[in-house]
Amino acid sequence: MNIKTEKIRKILILFVMIAVPTAIFLIRDLDNDTWFMLNHGRYILQNGLYPEFEPFTVHEGLHFTFQKWLCCVLFWVIYKYCGKLALKLFCLIVYFAFDLVMYKLLEYIRPKANTQHLFTLAVMNIFMVQFMYTRPQLFTYLFLAIEILVLEKYVKENNVKLLAVIPLLSFLEIQIHSTIWPILLIYMLPYMFDFSSLAKVCEKVKLLSQTHYKKLPIWIAFFASMLVALINPYGFESIVYLVKSLDIEELAILISEVRSPRFLSSNVLFIVITIVFCLYGLYKTKLTELRYVYFIGGTVLMAIMSTRQFSFLVIPAVMVFSYYFDLKELKSFTKNVMIIILCAFAVVPIYSAYEMQVNVQQYKIDVGDFLADYDGNPDGVKVFNVGDEGSYLEFLGFKAYNDTRAEVFSDKINNKENSLKKVILFEMEKAPYTEYIYKYDYKYIVVYNFYKKQCSAMNKDENLKKIYTNRLYNVYEIKNTK
Template identity: 25%
Template sequence: MIKIPPIYGQIYERITGHKYYLLSLISLFSLIFLYYLLAWPIVGYDTDLWYHLSGGRFFWQNGAIAQDAFFSYITPPKSWYNYYWLFQVIIYKIFQWSGYYGLIVLRCVLYFLTAFVAYRFFARRSANTAQLLLGIFLFIACVTAILFRELLVRPHLFSYLFIMVFLYILEFRRDKIWLLPLLGILWSNIHGIEYPVMLAIVFAYLAEIYYLQYKKKSSPYSADGKTKWLLIAVFYTIFVTPRVIELIQTPFAVSFQNAAYQHLYVAELQNISWANIFVFAPVTLNGLISSLHNMFVLLTVLCFLISLWNRQLRVSHGILFCCGIFLLTRHARFTYEFILLSVPLLAHSIRLTTANFQLPRRIAGLALPVLLVVIPLLIFSNFFKNRPAYPLDATSLPTGIVNFLNSQAKGGRILNEPNSGGYLPWALGANFKIFMDMQMSIFSDTDFAQANNATSNANVFQHFVAKYDPSFIAVSLNRPLFKKIAARDGQYVPVCFDHKEVLYAKKTRYAEIAEQYELKIIDPFAYREIQYTEQSAEQLQLIEDEAAKIYNTDQTNYGANHILSSIYIVRRQYDQALPHAANIISYYPDMSHGYALKADALFGKGQYSQAVLLYSKALQMGQAARENNVFRNLYASYVKTKEYREAYRVLAKYVNPFDPNADYKDIYDLGMSAATVGKIREAKMFIRIAGMKTPAADQEYQQKIREGLTMLGEEAK
């Protein structure tokens, strides 16, 4: 048995027992947190950010709050109460000063402050090591649970911070309670629709104060008259808004009137499946976050029931719990509000549970760096891998369509995909109008159904065109049936496409654009499926000509670069293919095809070692389907560099010889690769299986299989 010298134990005790040990770990956690959050770009998980920027631009240009759908041609015109007007004003000014970099900093600061207040709840100074460790665990769990939501630059970033600040002041800093009315005014104007949560928090603590007063109990949670009046003043902060009546109605009007069915088509507004609350599968990062959500729900319910049974439940915590449960019954996105509202109850339960329990300091000293450094580093490094373009990731945005319209058209009405509607008014010129975006406080369920079906159903399309007569139609690449609808109608032709959408133009209104850019050869809905090696030289030239027209208008266009690079690789014009592959990598670094195309060109040039790195990157990013040929090309690259074990490892990972869909050529290569690394028995088996599946017409592979088996000392049957 190995004995650890006493000197090491003494060093360990000195380090973990130092008064700044915990502070140093928190500092390391903060550095890790800030590094990853500041290094992560603005990503278009949805396009809400850009309709907020449009609203802010409208305010600063017109000196008035946007109160109608100024970006839409929908009739009759839509008016509404802009309950997040101050958020729009703030972020537009930040963007004007510092671009997307400023928004990244804003997002990071708000998330960091929210996390800091959560830390102050869970890890208050205590000599109790069990309380400290359990609190740190829940703090890290809380920060991780809200991670994805905190990456969206939307008004809820402020709401989450305000929730935590309100709760912290009411729990621990009653001397700062005068701040709450001021924060209430900001909250009511930055994210006004969240005012019921603000009022519920204040009501919970007011009810507790009056309950203690009624029972004449002496408690640290009692309050004097000044505190009560300051809390009551928070209720009146909603009146310090532009249109208080509309604000009061908004949460109920959106949920129960004009968009009562949005839970059927908006993912974050779907109802929670209560059965899934008991599912724990933290094997992936998404599974981990989902499991943490479930843990918070179940743990909060457990703490509530135990506190109630032991008669240790505070009135305020009970009311907050009930409010959180009610929110959970509404929409899935309220899981985050539930988690934050549960923090006081959980923190209080930790203190009660661990009051008479201590952990050895050596265990605590070892566990703290694991909780505060190792686990966050693993989570963040996994979540933030494959960083997109910085400071803006355009992978989910129809940038190619926007660039084409801005350069080739003067304006017009666009029948658009609702999900990309937030981005279009922001990026397009003022003369363009869209039908709708996803602001469901403006638009109705009927509006969404009309827009969503207009590009999928011929009847809806005809009615829409007859009523609105759009100049352009921007339709998702995931709607290939639209080409039949458009062809049957005959008024619109495809003129451009990118990695997200296809743009159709009305021939009679934009005759020059239609004549010059109409796509007659390329099917934009299936351009990724073109088999370039099967095309004639004449057909390849026609495809190149159409793609080159788009490329000449926008050299960042993903689709045009993809096609041109693929054509040049088939023609073995590798030096011409490389710039187009490099464009894809530069503008869309989180999309795998650019790496695979560049690797193909380098392989053709005989630069196999560099090709290996790029093929590996493409595979790691998910381009593993056989039709993409990436794993086969990586295998071939390893063979060229004489790295036979690596070549075998690649095929063994991606080819299952017992899979009915496995290609006999892949199985044969796997068998021969096994032979090169000395796995003779395996090689014989796999080559025999390849022989079973090889068609009689393929004499070349029939011969290869016979020769392979002979080489391995076995006769072909």
């Protein structure tokens, strides 16, 4: 009876683990970040990698580089020849590869705990739903999991040859997602600074322990990873792109994921649970590897600072969970309750993804499709907008005022002008629309209808004709430019 019950538990957990990512990737349509990547990939294959200036918006002379060039090309080729569904399934496969490597990592840390590892990954997938999009970050998660598996195996086996994988991952990441390439180096730091000179401190504390291994090979792999990263179409500029982006003050105002997570959010819940579990595990086991303390401490701090960085906490969190706990010790009733809770929580992100698709994303696509049909020939036609729907408009051929690449519109990246401040003034309705719509010879305006003051003034403007509206947007045609 116990064996049969254990099999049923495992099947249910495995079902949740697989069902959540599958449902999310199939429900979510391509979002605006993906549309700008497809547009980029198409442009690269038609024109090459080196546009002197940004080619898709109404702005002129903005310095520009394709930060995700290889992923853009890959996504565009899949989309062009196999369609939207194939692209979504491809991203699902990449995510499942991440799950598989994570399973191998957990199995390496705590062998012969299959059901526990599946349960841990199912929980991980539920919290990772907010990052399950057709974007290059999926490759980043896979590379990070491989990197940690390699480092853990090196620590325990002292096989220096394993570390050769890490510079290769660095080379791939800088081509696929150079924007957050530095995270590969950050993940190496706990292993690099786990110095043997701290052994005496660990002995006195009697809560920390160390596995003795040679640090020099890891340092060599670290610097080799930095050197190979220079082998990219834009050289040093790709490496420092993230650092330059962090200095853009307007991003925290315009992009919610750049800000700290809301107090009452699933991310904060996960952070609190991680800290509590780690403290309990530290008390229970009496000894914890010093590198794990570094790892959790650093990534918790990152997750608190920015919602976007929360995903980088998830990997070490589930890893340390397997290090501390063995669910075999739990009673059968407790296991059953945990599985029931798991199944209940799995429904929430799936429903939320459906709601977001039906009530937000589809309206953005509807605006672009209507405008393309209405105009008939959108190539080069200028549209004023202040939302991320600009990426889809650009994919259709329009030249938009703004799109999802917020940092590109900062003078710290484009070396010319800061359009982000103007966007903020418009969104806060502190600057009238008339200061914007006649500057670039626009033909159309696409604006959120919750900008009540702006929309009210536009509705009264005899030079503007409202040609479309839906739950989120108003679309106007400008009769005569001034």
